[in-house]
Amino acid sequence: MTVHPTDHPNLDHPPGKADAILQRQRARESSARTYARSFPIVPARAQGMTIEGTDGRRYLDCLSGAGTLALGHNHPVVLEAIQRTVSSGAPLHVLDLATPEKDEFTDALFATLPSSFADKARIHFCGPAGTDAVEAAFKLMQTATGRRGLLAFTGAYHGMTAGALAASGGVTTKQPVPGIAADVTRLPYPYSYRCPFGVGGEGGAQLSAQYTERLLDDPNGGVVPPAAMILEAVQGEGGAVPAPDAWLREMRRITAEREIPLIVDEVQTGVGRTGAFWAVEHSGIVPDAMVMSKAIGGSLPLAVLVYHEDYDGWLPGAHTGTFRGNTLAMATGTATLQHVAKEGLAERAATVGARMTARLEGLRTELPTIGDVRGRGLMIGVELVDPEGEPDACGARPFAPQLARQVRAACLDRGLIVELGGRHDSTVRLLPPLVITDEQADAVLDRLADAITTVTAPQFTGVQA
Numbered sequence: 475m476t477v478h479p480t481d482h483p484n485l486d487h488p489p490g491k492a493d494a495i496l497q498r499q500r501a502r503e504s505s506a507r508t509y510a511r512s513f514p515i516v517p518a519r520a521q522g523m524t525i526e527g528t529d530g531r532r533y534l535d536c537l538s539g540a541g542t543l544a545l546g547h548n549h550p551v552v553l554e555a556i557q558r559t560v561s562s563g564a565p566l567h568v569l570d571l572a573t574p575e576k577d578e579f580t581d582a583l584f585a586t587l588p589s590s591f592a593d594k595a596r597i598h599f600c601g602p603a604g605t606d607a608v609e610a611a612f613k614l615m616q617t618a619t620g621r622r623g624l625l626a627f628t629g630a631y632h633g634m635t636a637g638a639l640a641a642s643g644g645v646t647t648k649q650p651v652p653g654i655a656a657d658v659t660r661l662p663y664p665y666s667y668r669c670p671f672g673v674g675g676e677g678g679a680q681l682s683a684q685y686t687e688r689l690l691d692d693p694n695g696g697v698v699p700p701a702a703m704i705l706e707a708v709q710g711e712g713g714a715v716p717a718p719d720a721w722l723r724e725m726r727r728i729t730a731e732r733e734i735p736l737i738v739d740e741v742q743t744g745v746g747r748t749g750a751f752w753a754v755e756h757s758g759i760v761p762d763a764m765v766m767s768k769a770i771g772g773s774l775p776l777a778v779l780v781y782h783e784d785y786d787g788w789l790p791g792a793h794t795g796t797f798r799g800n801t802l803a804m805a806t807g808t809a810t811l812q813h814v815a816k817e818g819l820a821e822r823a824a825t826v827g828a829r830m831t832a833r834l835e836g837l838r839t840e841l842p843t844i845g846d847v848r849g850r851g852l853m854i855g856v857e858l859v860d861p862e863g864e865p866d867a868c869g870a871r872p873f874a875p876q877l878a879r880q881v882r883a884a885c886l887d888r889g890l891i892v893e894l895g896g897r898h899d900s901t902v903r904l905l906p907p908l909v910i911t912d913e914q915a916d917a918v919l920d921r922l923a924d925a926i927t928t929v930t931a932p933q934f935t936g937v938q939a
Contacts, residue, residue: 492516492528509537512882513891520547523907523914525891536892536906536918541710541742541853544769544819545810546907552772555809559802568799570599579804582811583770586751587780590760596786601795602775602803604741604767605633608704610779610793611763612637615702615735617792618785625686625703625734627663628670629897631711632704632739632765641704643712659697661686663705665715667846667857668897672867676718683724690732702735702762707753710742713896714848714855714903719757726759735762735785741777742853745769746814746908749824749851756850772806819908823851826915830854830904833919841923843930845871854904856922857896873900877929884925890918 495516503510515533519526523546525533538546545552560566564575576599584592598614600607616622626632626641633639639648640655648654662670662682669678689695707722709715729736738761743753747769750756754764762785767777775797814820831847831854838844845859858881863872875898882902885892895903906918 495528509893512893513886515886522546522549523910531889533886533889533891534906534914534918534921536890536904538905538907539773540768540893541747541905542768542771543773544745544747544814544908545772546909547773549810549813549909551809551813552806555772555805556802559805564801564805566801567797568801569796570794570799573799573801573804575801575804575808576799579808579811582808583766583778583780586745586811586815587764588752588755588760591764591780591782594783595780596783598779598781598793599795599798600777600779600793602777602797602800603633604739604765604777605635605638606795607741607765607767607777607779608632608638608641608737608739609635611704611737611765611781612641612702613793614763614779614781614785614788615737618787619701619733619735621699621701623657623659623698623700625659625661625697625700627661627705627709629663629665629709629712629715630704630706630739631709632706632741659689659700661689663709663712663715664717664721665712667848667868668866668870669868674868676720679718679721683721683728686725687728690728690734699732700734702737703729704737704739706739706743707756708743708748708850708853710853710903711895713857713901714850714853715896716748716848716850722754722757722759726757726761737761737763737765739765741765741767742905745811746820746823747851747853747905749820749827751815751820753850769810770807771800771803772808772810774800774803774806776800776803776807814908820851823908826910826912827851827854830915830919837919837923837926841926841930843874843877843926849904852904852906852908852910855896856902856904858900858902858926873898875900878902880929881922881925884929885921888921888925890921890925892922 496514516528517525518528523535525535600610624641628643630643632641640658664679664682666674671678671681707717738754740752744766763781770776834847838847842861843858846857849855858874858878859871860874865871878894878900892902895901
């Protein structure tokens with residue numbers, strides 16, 4: 475389907491149908507639903523970066539399934555892989571049996587990994603979600619080291635199952651679960667705009683590394699030798715906060731010298747999102763394990779753990795999952811990985827992302843409610859602030875969560891889907907598909923700028939319309 479702005483609305487979905495579907499959803503689904511609250515729309519069709527609702531309205535999707543849709547909606551290579559696999563008569567569910575599709579996927583995945591990692595790697599197919607791969611990584615390293623504790627970072631997000639949630643930074647989701655983070659030591663992530671040390675920049679990152687090293691070496695520091703450290707090279711739900719490459723290299727040095735396995739969570743950063751096929755490539759570090767999901771399945775559920783063979787000490791059945799034999803996801807994943815590599819879409823993400831970030835930096839000088847613009851590649855965060863509030867030691871103004879929600883709604887009114895993240899959900903996150911065109915990138919920024927201007931103009935003097 476090719477979507478054009480001038481297309482007529484679909485006649486098979488009358489306007490009232492969407493309201494009825496939304497009403498039934500509210501009445502029948504769990505109160506834990508999230509995106510459905512932010513975007514009261516009912517998608518009926520989608521192609522590339524465009525979603526069409528049952529009412530005929532069209533939206534530019536800058537959420538991309540929270541980073542899942544590297545090639546956007548219904549990309550031809552993904553559809554062809556689905557159709558070919560279904561038509562072939564291949565079994566769609568085989569637990570962990572070997573299949574040609576699994577073999578091809580593993581070949582395609584290992585071909586994208588840094589050779590220094592892939593050459594001695596093993597792969598474990600997990601349940602369908604990234605959080606299960608995180609759990610598998612923890613269990614693997616606990617088994618290999620005989621230790622229990624974990625090192626994790628402020629601002630982190632690793633999933634919603636028990637271990638992954640414990641390692642995540644968000645307090646709200648952990649409060650109802652007493653004692654869930656008892657075995658996790660929380661370390662300061664280098665968040666330059668709101669530096670935990672009040673320094674910012676390179677100095678803040680250096681202090682973070684020094685703090686980590688001294689804490690681990692302090693016999694009275696209270697940290698029992700841990701089973702692993704887990705981190706994101708760019709924090710996603712944390713607000714598109716990139717870790718400096720030098721800091722990542724320090725984390726690798728610190729963990730290697732102390733024989734602490736390093737797990738890098740590439741669930742959202744992988745498959746070209748940050749301008750490299752895998753985010754670890756920017757710094758050149760070689761972790762002991764990488765957790766992968768989202769885009770590796772080509773829009774279908776798939777999660778894997780890839781790790782150094784030295785840690786492969788599991789007994790048969792030590793970590794299983796019914797849906798780890800998803801043949802369709804492996805086929806679409808192979809097609810996606812190969813297409814991203816063949817078409818140079820990681821490099822494209824770096825180019826387009828840099829251009830979008832540069833324009834957003836320009837808007838920052840015009841719109842004082844934009845406190846910070848950051849990210850890497852097509853993983854961009856725009857943190858909104860109260861420009862009239864008192865700045866902190868690093869010059870950051872107070873969070874503006876209500877403003878951010880208003881901007882998100884105004885974007886939706888303008889046909890743009892964006893989601894929030896970061897502290898207090900004050901950061902507008904941009905996660906467009908890697909196939910975004912230059913024209914679509916301009917349209918995204920035009921609509922976002924107009925939304926921010928419209929929402930803030932009545933509140934703050936000095937805002938340019």
